[in-house]
Amino acid sequence: MNVAKLCSDLIKIRSDNPPGDTREVAEYIRSVMEGIGIPSTITNGPNGHDNVISTSQKGRLLLSGHIDVVPALNDGWTYPPYSGKIDETWVYGRGATDMKGGCAAILSAVARAKDAGDELPVSLAFVCDEEGGGKYGTRYLLEKNLIHPCDVLIAEPTPAHAPAVGQKGVCRFDVEFAGTPGHSSLYPLFGESAVTQAMDFLAWMKKLHSRVYQQTAEMEELIEHSIQITGEGNTADYGPIFRQIMYNPGVISGGERVNIVAQKCSLMMDMRLPWGCDCDEVLDEICSHIPKSAVLTPKTKANASLTASDSFLVQKTCDAIGEVYGITSRPMVQWAASDARALRLAGFRALEYGPGDLSTMHGLNERVMIDQLKKCEDIYFRLIQSYTDITKDTL
Incomplete structure (x- = not known):
């Protein structure tokens, strides 16, 4: 699966929030999941606030991303914001970083793991309304008991070398x-x-x-x-x-x-x-x-939240990042909020790690590096393997 092409395709499907209508992009992701061999379910919310989740939610690991994006005007963009332009280095467009690039990397990694032939130890959830507070997205799935406490990686954009294990309140x-x-x-x-x-x-x-x-x-x-990573440069x-x-x-x-x-x-x-x-x-x-x-x-x-740095999820994510980038990875915390806080309150062990050019997030000429998309796909695949190994050991 070509992760850059998939990211571009997702960008081309508008899902601005407001208004928050994600029906078309949810249906596209459902078709990709079905093509991989993962049965899926779409939840229908008011005014097109749709989520798509794997029908089976029994995985030890939940991979999650939001499919709504903040709106963009055409003015000031080098390429139209919903063009999904691809060049030798970047994929451009609204949501490239926040966070259709992360969603594409999840789907590509899961397809790769599926091709490996092992029983997948993961569940999937692609949600609407993160940019609007999550009322119709993650919070709706929690209220309806459609997702269940486990380890969860949210593909929000982060620095390349560090997953985020906590957010301020x-x-x-x-x-x-x-x-x-x-x-x-x-x-x-x-x-x-x-x-x-x-x-x-x-x-x-x-x-x-x-x-x-x-x-x-x-x-x-x-x-x-976190200060050191954030202040680099x-x-x-x-x-x-x-x-x-x-x-x-x-x-x-x-x-x-x-x-x-x-x-x-x-x-x-x-x-x-x-x-x-x-x-x-x-x-x-x-x-x-x-x-x-x-x-x-x-x-x-909401008070500040944190996932323990010595948890299996954090350690294996850091290990995968270190293997792919050839560095020693350590977790960080973030100053902003995300769906992670609601998931932690519901009993999930949550972290964020995903691709993107943070300097363009919500801004003009939003973009994600193709090489980073590929590396994220590899990191997610290695993390899936870690949970596959646990499943094998417990059989």
């Missing part, structure tokens, strides 16, 4: 600030501005961000390695990303007219929480630093 919330309107010519003597309340709150958030959370010796070793200090609360006031709007003291101001906040930071405790602290008239509404809450 995520906390999203809205705040509605309420002021007292008045004539602008009399402010601040009369009136109370909801916009100024929001500004004061954001000033306090800088203090919260400056707090450094202490880590265990094991976690500190993982973080130091530049001089930025990545320490705060892993040890501190990162925050982004993504959307803010307020005020009624330029000459009225603002009565309303709304804020949408995204925070990423380090290990050792509890989401509920932080929200309680935040609530104590907003006016009593303000209303905070949590939207997403």
